Amino acid sequence: xxxxxxxxxxxxxxxxxxxxxxxxxxxxxxxxxxxxxxxxxxxxxxxxxxxxxxxxxxxxxxxxxxxxxxxxxxxxxxxxxxxxxxxxxxxxxxxxxxxxxxxxxxxxxxxxxxxxxxxxxxxxxxxxxxxxxxxxxxxxxxxxxxxxxxxxxxxxxxxxxxxxxxxxxxxxxxxxxxxxxxxxxxx
Numbered sequence: 406x407x408x409x410x411x412x413x414x415x416x417x418x419x420x421x422x423x424x425x426x427x428x429x430x431x432x433x434x435x436x437x438x439x440x441x442x443x444x445x446x447x448x449x450x451x452x453x454x455x456x457x458x459x460x461x462x463x464x465x466x467x468x469x470x471x472x473x474x475x476x477x478x479x480x481x482x483x484x485x486x487x488x489x490x491x492x493x494x495x496x497x498x499x500x501x502x503x504x505x506x507x508x509x510x511x512x513x514x515x516x517x518x519x520x521x522x523x524x525x526x527x528x529x530x531x532x533x534x535x536x537x538x539x540x541x542x543x544x545x546x547x548x549x550x551x552x553x554x555x556x557x558x559x560x561x562x563x564x565x566x567x568x569x570x571x572x573x574x575x576x577x578x579x580x581x582x583x584x585x586x587x588x589x590x591x592x
Contacts, residue, residue: 407467409442409459417449419466420457424449424520424527426470432461449518449527452501469521475529477513487517487529496526503529505582507564508537531582536591537561538577545570555587 425446440461475487518527542558555567577591
């Protein structure tokens with residue numbers, strides 16, 4: 406059990422007959438009335454985000470969640486197959502449990518969240534940044550140096566993102582998996 410004072414981003418709680426992860430929260434102390442906590446919660450089963458307000462000091466039940474490193478092996482007709490990096494056990498996940506699948510390549514290191522009490526996988530997430538090669542992008546035109554201009558680029562995994570004009574085909578870039586944005590070129 407925990408109270409609203411224990412809230413932090415990433416904390417998993419049992420709420421409304423399901424498991425929810427706190428995405429963001431804000432303690433509010435209005436000038437009149439009692440304090441409360443405004444939260445955004447992600448349902449770990451469906452991925453749906455809801456907003457909820459808790460009265461300050463309310464008891465909530467926390468869920469024990471474990472993050473385990475896994476390596477992506479391959480995809481087949483049943484789903485995505487991963488191997489635990491420590492025990493070499495294989496886990497198969499359905500399509501809906503894998504996030505940012507279009508940025509994941511074979512051999513990619515990921516983290517799978519498990520409900521510790523039932524040992525059921527909740528979802529798989531990529532690291533915050535991945536390094537991918539650009540398969541195709543239009544060449545930049547000489548003299549086109551306006552700042553902030555971007556162009557579409559297709560990555561080796563098939564995903565399409567926007568990159569600056571100076572980035573060319575065949576280069577490796579770092580991509581933010583949370584926002585699908587170009588971060589920098591990789592040497």
